[in-house]
Amino acid sequence: MSTVFLTAALALLLTIVLGLAQVFRQAGRADSLLAAILFGTTGVAVVLLLGKALGIPGAVDVALVFASLAAVLGVAFVLRGWPPDDFPEDPRP
Amino acid sequence: MIPQLLDGTLVLVVVALAWRALNDRDLFRGVIEFIALGLLLAMAWLRLRAPDLALAEAAVGSGLTGALILSALVRMRRREQAAAGQPAGVATGPWAKDRAKNFSRVLLGALSVAMLGTLAWAALSLPAKARGLTAEALARLPDSGVTNPVTAVLLNFRAYDTLLEIGVLLLAIVGVWALRRGEWPAADLRERPLLLSLLRWVLPLLAVGAGYLLWIGASAPGGAFQGGALLAGALVLALLSGLGRRLLRRGRLVRTGLTIGVLVFGVAGAVALGWTGGLLQYPTGQAGAWILVIEAAALVSIGLTLGLLYLGGRPGEK
Amino acid sequence: MSFLDFLSALLLVPALFFFVAGTVALLRFPDLYSRLHALTKADNVGLGFAVLALMLRAENGVEVFKLALIWGLVLAASSTVCFLIGQEAVRRGLKPWTRQSP
Numbered sequence: 001m002s003t004v005f006l007t008a009a010l011a012l013l014l015t016i017v018l019g020l021a022q023v024f025r026q027a028g029r030a031d032s033l034l035a036a037i038l039f040g041t042t043g044v045a046v047v048l049l050l051g052k053a054l055g056i057p058g059a060v061d062v063a064l065v066f067a068s069l070a071a072v073l074g075v076a077f078v079l080r081g082w083p084p085d086d087f088p089e090d091p092r093p
Numbered sequence: 094m095i096p097q098l099l100d101g102t103l104v105l106v107v108v109a110l111a112w113r114a115l116n117d118r119d120l121f122r123g124v125i126e127f128i129a130l131g132l133l134l135a136m137a138w139l140r141l142r143a144p145d146l147a148l149a150e151a152a153v154g155s156g157l158t159g160a161l162i163l164s165a166l167v168r169m170r171r172r173e174q175a176a177a178g179q180p181a182g183v184a185t186g187p188w189a190k191d192r193a194k195n196f197s198r199v200l201l202g203a204l205s206v207a208m209l210g211t212l213a214w215a216a217l218s219l220p221a222k223a224r225g226l227t228a229e230a231l232a233r234l235p236d237s238g239v240t241n242p243v244t245a246v247l248l249n250f251r252a253y254d255t256l257l258e259i260g261v262l263l264l265a266i267v268g269v270w271a272l273r274r275g276e277w278p279a280a281d282l283r284e285r286p287l288l289l290s291l292l293r294w295v296l297p298l299l300a301v302g303a304g305y306l307l308w309i310g311a312s313a314p315g316g317a318f319q320g321g322a323l324l325a326g327a328l329v330l331a332l333l334s335g336l337g338r339r340l341l342r343r344g345r346l347v348r349t350g351l352t353i354g355v356l357v358f359g360v361a362g363a364v365a366l367g368w369t370g371g372l373l374q375y376p377t378g379q380a381g382a383w384i385l386v387i388e389a390a391a392l393v394s395i396g397l398t399l400g401l402l403y404l405g406g407r408p409g410e411k
Numbered sequence: 412m413s414f415l416d417f418l419s420a421l422l423l424v425p426a427l428f429f430f431v432a433g434t435v436a437l438l439r440f441p442d443l444y445s446r447l448h449a450l451t452k453a454d455n456v457g458l459g460f461a462v463l464a465l466m467l468r469a470e471n472g473v474e475v476f477k478l479a480l481i482w483g484l485v486l487a488a489s490s491t492v493c494f495l496i497g498q499e500a501v502r503r504g505l506k507p508w509t510r511q512s513p
Binding site: 003006007009010013014016017020023024029032033035036039040043046047050051054056057058059061062063064065066068069070071072073075076077079080081083 | 095096098099102103106110113121122125126128129132133135136139140142144145147148151152155156157159160163164166167170277280288291295298299302306309313314315319322323326329330333334
């Protein structure tokens, strides 16, 4: 069973790698941040799955801390960190 | 096969992200890459079966530091824009024609090299094969008052290290406050009712989470630093939304909170010195209670310090 | 492999699907609004299924409670942040993509 969880964790890690492509190419500010938020949620799932697969009981608390602070980055971006000159990237074809 | 693939992917992505975060020409993207790096590092620590480090990375490394660097970036860009409007007269390159400045730069460089040399000498003079103190530390764990070996080392066996670390945090905020005032207009919450309804239950929950991490630190991964980071996250949210502004007006309360960690830790050390004859050597059988009191005070100071650093200066309007 | 194990593994399939869908949407959707939409839906349903799968394998009730709390926190944070981003984008005058636009 732990192999199943480990495989799922690996697959999710690969989606993060795929998402990094969005950040690496010339994405807008808001889009890069969206990617970071998606990584955060995926990361919570990966931490939980890894903890279960490896039998580390503390992993749930790690995920809990990630989830508790999930709002900080996004709120800081919108209320303070979004440069006024960023934008609006043209709609992609 | 799967574990090897997982480890290989983690190693490759962590190194690639670290490189990109340092070298990206677009600083904003660099910040995003740094945040992602923190997330992957937490996974790597967990994979190495080090949940304590994963927890610290989760608490401090990703969200909080990310918001802090983002805020620094905003300030930097604003300053650049202000400078662009001014007439260019003074050379602002790294080697401006200013003898006093160049002299101090050379002096600082020489001091840094000397410091590096001293550290290298100190590191090289150590025995090549470290014996380590794991066995001794684990053997004395029952005397430490806690069952989590990491907390035992941080708050009992090497408590003076932690005392100095909390002192460093205090120095950091004193330094930032000495440099400048740092207050900016808060967001208007009336335009964002959804944010208010989120903060209404997330802020208390973060405070409860901080207490939970402090309490569980005695027996499992957790402790004052991780709990303090949750408190700091709550404070950053409160400052951004304007809910925390009333706290800032109460200067004496804030200053007391910032110093209470060092104060309680120092007093505890002095009392223990008079009682048992050893600095920070807690009386036998009571170590658990002493650690809890010290950590609770440290939690308040760490949370306030990390949260108020986000202001980027001392409270007060310009 | 017990019945619970099987069910848990089965729940991971939609979880993975939604995470992959969210990532692909982030890469392929035409404008910020549609990407926001894809992110909040796909991503949180994905985490929901993963949490359900892990709940079936939890050691005790406390762990089940923590898992539910994690999901709730992420759900609330991500929805609120995405709403804030969308609202701010509207305020800045970002036009939504339509089929007619070039």
